[in-house]
Amino acid sequence: MTIKFTLQSLVVAGLMTLAQAASAQVAVIVNPKSPMASMTPEQVAAVFLGKSNTLPSGATAAPADLPESAAVREQFYSKAAGKTGAQVKATWARLTFSGKATPPKELTTAADVKKFxxxxPDAIGYxxxxxxxxxxxxxxxxx
Structure with missing residues (x-):
């Protein structure tokens, strides 16, 4: 009986942890000196999916991305752009191959994105x- 209870407790704790990770909020960030006060999800998606290379302020965008393995990246693209990781990868493969755009600079960790x-002054990340x-x-x- 105690083994069953222990297993149930572990499963519940694991599911709660996953739920918290899945519901973490993602912040789109810019340099503190940027004149921008806010952006819409559509504006952010345009920058991160190669549809625009400028920020709403008029500055040339320098987007910073997290690695494909980062859970926050999947959440960001899903919620901000309505795209899966595979769709984002396909979009960038097409744009890169055609020479129409350069993908965001991929950095290893969130700390690296924040530092970048x-x-x-023209950087944007999440x-x-x-x-x-x-x-x-x-x-x-x-x-």
Missing amino acids: VANN IEKSAVDSTVKVVLIVE
Whole structure:
């Protein structure tokens, strides 16, 4: 009886952890000196999917992406652009092959994305909202 209870407890704890990870908020961030106060999901998707190479402020965009293996990347593209990881990869393969656009700079960790954005006035990236600090400015929360 105790083994069954222990297994049930572990399963419930695991599902709660997954639910929390799946519901984490994603913050789209820019340099704190950027004149932008906010962006729409459509504007963000246009930058990250190669439809626009400029930010709404008129600056040339320098987008920073997380690796395909990052759960927050899947959540970001799903919620902000309505695309799966496979669709994003296919989009960038087509754009890169045709020479129409260059994909976002892929950085290893959220800390790297935050540092890149903090040090580049034209940068835009995304990280978990819980990782945001005063070195960056949030222009959109993706839930």
